[in-house]
Amino acid sequence: MEDQIARITSRLVVPFIQVYGIYIILHGHLSPGGSFSGGAIFGASLVLVALSFNLEAGSKQIPHNTASILESGGALGYIITGLVAIAMGGYYLSNKAAGFPMGEAGSLFSAGAIFIITIFVGIKVASTIVTLFYYIIEGEK
């Protein structure tokens, strides 16, 4: 069921959705939104490709194995960021007390560990949505 209108529209719209999702993830500590909202938007754009073209085009964008590795890697990055704070002499996930560079308040590279954690959680949410969609479509193997 290949539809001309759906294909051309999604080809035009998908890059803008992905840039918007990345923008929301990167500005999570400055503006409304954050890792969960941006990750959901980015994952929805990847699912839109698989839905409007076909499953092969979707898995060319992000293969299943890569999605599962990214999903586990996002959670692992979160844990490692927390453990790095312990190694630098603070509590688990502590931010300024552990000595993460704060930067200038209000600029993009500020807020220390929150900026790093936001990126990892965004990756995890986006790949989780893609993995959920593939599991429902293809069934568990």
Add this chain to the structure above:
Amino acid sequence: MIDILNILLLLFLIVCAVGVAYIRDLLSAVILFSSFGLIMAIIWQQLSAPDVAMVEAALGTGVISLLLIAAISKTRRTE
């Protein structure tokens, strides 16, 4: 003026919710449910919760309807 908009949105929300419960065709119910999510996103924005509105617009309108349509394509369309 903005009160009239809010009342209209809430009325449409109630119509959508009751329609999802009563309709027999599951695909129409999913489409109605995604329009429920869209109206709900605008209402969250009116309640000054823009980040919840963002999540509702992405998940409640996009992803949930996609997952439900995928589930329908695996099973039957009517109840």
